[in-house]
Amino acid sequence: MSVPASVRRGAGDTALVLLHGVGGGAAAWAPQLETFAAAGFLVVAWDAPGYGASAPIEPYDMAGLARALGRLLDALPARRRVLIGHSMGGMVAQEAMAAFPGAVDGLVLSGTSPAFGKADGDWQREFLARRLGPLDAGRTMAELAPALVAGMIGTDPDPAGVRLATEAMARVPAATYRSALHALVRFDRRDALGAIRVPTLVVAGERDGNAPPAVMEKMAARIAGAEYRVLPGCGHLANLERPAAFDEVVLAWLRRHFAA
Secondary structure (H helix, E strand, O other), X not given: OOOOOEEEEOOOOEEEEEEOOOOOOHHHHHHHHHHHHHOOOEEEEEOOOOOOOOOOOOOOOHHHHHHHHHHHHHOXXXXXXXXXXXXXXXXXXXXXXXXXXXXXXXXXXXXXOOEOOOOOOHHHHHHXXXXXXXXXXXXXXXXHHHHHHHOOOOOOOOHHHHHHHHHHHHHOOHHHHHHHHHHHHOOEOHHHHHHOOOOEXXXXXXXXXXXXXXXXXXXXXXXXXXXXXXXXXOOOOHHHHOHXXXXXXXXXXXXXXXXX
């Protein structure tokens, strides 16, 4: 299988691998690509399978996404690899840690959780019906993107970041969006949190309704030595809503653990 497509900036012994959410793509990390590269890191934002120029996979599940990520990590010319995952990307990062922990040297989890929904499955079915109903009715991702993004942001977001998020969401193929949502609702790596043994930063948005701070704080507490930060006013898209604040928190942590 091919190596997933990615956008790369900078150079250095430490590669920061940026993993986007369900409605994203490599472009959803545009602010961080430049800022982190300027700080002396090799920055790699992937297009997950089915996004951008990356071929889809079958079956489309977290295990398959982690295997695709593994091929990308193997192709990187860096001594250390730090995964920075947002939402679904954070779940892919957790799956990768469980599958091949020796290939990862650090972890940043933003707006994500170790499991999705409730154990009985009813919540997951209702979630899928709400998200996929408009597509079933014939609407396009471009038509849905503005409302989907508006439902995820907090207070006073950067307008440029909101536009970027909306454009990224609009470009996601409907088939990929469907597959990614189905993969999302089956994810559960709660039992693997205690096995994470690399430096870890957990970043929550104060107003994130998808990955609430209380959920993320509990996740951080189960990872040995993890640091936990909350970004005031941010919703689910912290790296785009308030990129300067997000970058400051992440870079401060990176400089403590991975000098460029």
